[in-house]
Amino acid sequence: MIFGNGVDNVELTRIQKALEHSERFVEQVLTASELEKFKSFNSTNRKTEFLAGRWAAKEAYSKAYGTGISKQLGMHDLEIQNDELGKPYFSKHPFSGEVHLSISHSSLEAVAFVVLEKNE
Secondary structure: OOOEEEEEEHHHHHHHHHHHHHHHHHHOOOOHHHHHHHHHHHOHHHHHHHHHHHHHHHHHHHHOOOOOOOOOOOOOEEEEEOOOOOOEEEEEEOOEEEEEEEEEEEOOOEEEEEEEEEEO
């Protein structure tokens, strides 16, 4: 049974400006493991895409969960990894059921869709 779904999109230029304005922005969004992967990218464009995708995914999760990003659910309460095929998944999250995640990028924006499914 579907518990909730959420979608979020973010313009890459918005993320790029945040990166240029403050190095702390990355640390506020990404967990230590995600930050390690972020730092492994050589291209500024790839770093921006990665961060935008993680931002959108965490925002989409928070909408599906029903709280938004808040005191109850922060960016560091959520962590996204990739499986052996490259598919993103939430490796850390508070929901007890199934979590379905899709992230996509264009030259202008990143979008993420999350479905939370209760186990019955």
